[in-house]
Each structure stands twice: as C-alpha cells, then as structure tokens.
Amino acid sequence: MERQTDETIEAELQGLREQYRDLGIFGLGRIIAQRAAAEPEMDSVYLLVDDDGWIIAGNLDDWPGTEDLVTHRVRFAIEPPGSTAPRRFLGRTVDLDDARLLVARDIEDKLRTQALLVNAIGLGSGLMLIFGVIGGFVMSRWMLSRIETINRTTEQIMAGDLGRRITVEGSDDEFDELAANLNAMLERIERLMAGMREVTDNIAHDLRTPLSRLRSRLEVALMNDIDPASARRLLEETVADAEGLIATFNALLSIARAEAGEQRASWERVDLGALVHDIQELYEPLAEEREITLGAVTDPDVAVMGNRQMLAQALVNLTDNALKYTPSGGRVTLQATHLQGADRPAPLLRVTDTGPGIPAELRAKALQRFVRLDPDRSTPGNGLGLSLVNAVAQLHNADLELADNDPGLVVSLVFPRPPAHADNRRLG
Secondary structure, X not given: OHHHXXXXXXXXXXXXXXXXXXXXXXXXXXXXXXXXXXOOXXXXXXXXXXXXXXXXXXXXXXXXXXXOOOOOEEEEEEOOOOOOOOXXXXXXXXXXXXXXXEEEEEOHHHHHHHHHHHHHHHHHHHHHHHHXXXXXXXXHHHHHHHHHHHHHHHHHHHOOOOOOOOOOOOOOOHHHHHXXXXXXXXXXXXXXXXXXXXXXXXXXXXXXXXXXXXXXXXXXXXXXXXXXXHHHXXXXXXXXXXXXXXXXXXXXXXXXXXXXXXXXXHOEEEEHHHXXXXXXXXXXXXXXXXXXXXXXXXXXXXEEEEOHXXXXXXXXXXXXXXXXXXXXXXXXXXXXXXXXXXXOOEEEEEEEEOOOOOOXXXXXXXXXXXXXXXXXXXXXXXXXXXHHHHHHHHHOOOEEEEEEOOOOEEEEEEOOOOOOOOOHHHHO
C-alpha cells in the first residue's frame, strides 16, 4: 500500500515539475492553491515555499516532519480542521530552481488496514497452531488406536488363533486397505495350513499302505522257507511297491521344482506338435490293449519357450489319466493347435477323453495335491497328476482349464500369445 501511495505521489510530482517548467514559480503556485482548495478535508497536502522558506501556496502552515535526504520521503502527523485525532501522512519533496515543493497523502486508513491485517494474520496463525496441535493429537491417537487394534489381532494370531481377522472399519481409508490385505493374506495362510494338514494326511494314507505291504511281505518271507519262484515273485512285488513310492516322491519333487521356477534355466524352443506325436506313439500300445482310440490333431509350427521335460511330463500325466478313466470303445485325443484370438493365435495343448469327466464343483479341488475323487482311493495313482500339470502351467504362465466334453473331460493348457515381432529364429 505504501508503494502504491509512493507511485501516486511521484506521478503527481512529475506533472507539477512539468507545470513549473512551463509556467514558472507563480504559475505553479496558482495550481498548488487550486489543488489545496479542492481538499477541504486535507486528504492530500500541498506546500510550495521559496528559497527563504516563505510559503507561496499550500494547505500547511509550516514545513512538517523530518525529511529523508536520500529518498526525499517525509512522514508526519497533523490534526486537520474538523478532526478529533491526528492523522498520519506520507509525502515526498522535490527541489526546484527557486523553490521547494511537498506533496503528501493521508495514509491513516491504510495504516489501520495494515494493523488489522497484521492482527488477523497473528490471530489466524495462533488459531491454526492451536487447531493443528489439537488435530494432530486427535489424529495421532486415532492412528495409534487403529495400529493397536492390528497389533492385538496379530498377537492373538501368533498365539495360535488363525481364525482371527483384523476389523475393517468401513471408512475405505489406508488402514482399511491394509486390514483387507492382511486379512486376505491370513486367509491364504489358513488355507495353506489346512492344505498342508490334508496333504500330510494323504501322504500318510498313500505311503502307509505300500510300506505296510513291504514290511509284512518281508516279515513273512523271513519267517518261512520259500522256494526260488516265490522269492522271485516276492521281490518283483517289493520292487513294484518301491517304484510306486519313488514315483510319488519324484512327483512331489517335480511339483516343488516347477513351483520354485528352477526349470526356467533349461528353457528351449519346444515343438508341441512333435511332443504330441511322441506321446501318442508312446501310449499307442496301451490304448490298443484297452481298446481305446488314441488320436492326435496338430497344427504346423505350434511352439513355445519352455522346459521340454516338464511339458512332456504334464502331457504324459494328462494322457495317462485320460486312458485310465476312459472305458473300452472310447476315444482320447491329443491336440497341439493354435487358439485363435483377437490379435495373435495362442499355442494350445489339449487332451480330451470320453470318460466320466469331473463335476464342475470338484475341478478346482482336483488340482490339489493328493486329491483323489474316489472316496475309497481304490484306483491306481497318487493324486499328484493334475497337481503337477497345474505346477507346469504356472511355470510357463499358461492357463489350465478343465471343461466338460459331454461326455468326458477336456483339459487345456493355453500358453501366452507370442509378441508381435517374435519369429521362429528369435523364439529359438
């Protein structure tokens, strides 16, 4: 505000200097007298004196205040006629050839406004500080309360109560998001623990039977004298049970390695069409023995980057399961084709059969380890076939889909679509 007043005074002084150059000291005196007469309330103050200090024109009786010799600014307070209190003015002076000129403006209202602004800023800052401290205290107590709730829940969980969950307040804030994520993690951990217990029970059931047979068979052999033919038959049965145990542990090891991603180090370009024909040739005698038609449908150049051994094991498991559950006169088909998509075809590996299939509500459970859909677990196998296929699919970022073949089951491995710039040379 003072700068604006200074600029106004300076502009008026500039105009008066020009009048002085044109009209001389007496002409300037007439102009000052006119302007002073137009200010009965003395909002503006003018004073023109000669070199001896005699007043030529103006509305002041004497030269006021103390002048700043550098800026030629003058501050003073006077009590104009009709006023009950002094009023403050800000002015500037200019030296003419044979006179001095003072022009000043009333700044009382501006100074009061300035004082009000300073007081308002001070009061506002104080209130902001007070409310900030109170708000910070309330917010900190609220945050500590939410954190304490999470801490108490986690302590109960660590004490063994895995069914406990962190309360979600419903405010959709970061704490609710954290609680929801932690609850999802706890639910997954609980499912894994339940799955681990189920796997442990299934392992105990599946391994106890062949181990018991091994022990009883050997104990009987030790108690009796047996002829060479019986001894040979005993050894063959023992080797068969041992091979079953080894197959179970090998399947578990393969699943663990696939889930850990260790097989990525030996990835190569795998021709799924050639793999399908190899598996068809391998299982053709078994299919003929069971009077099942084993067919193959392949497209040219269906290839993926992956581990050939793991992909072959997955296809072997699917083919073995299909032949195991398909009745005589049925059909099993192995496919390596392209799944047409919106942009580029995706490699597809599929096995279909005409067996009993798997009910839709049991398909997710069938992918778990040691899950056997027959409750008496009388059919051959260890319940790890589809679990290994699922692990291989995850290793290769493929989607494993189980669907109804009406009748029978359709198991599909849909691999990621290759990049637009990929070709056979780069794929290999």
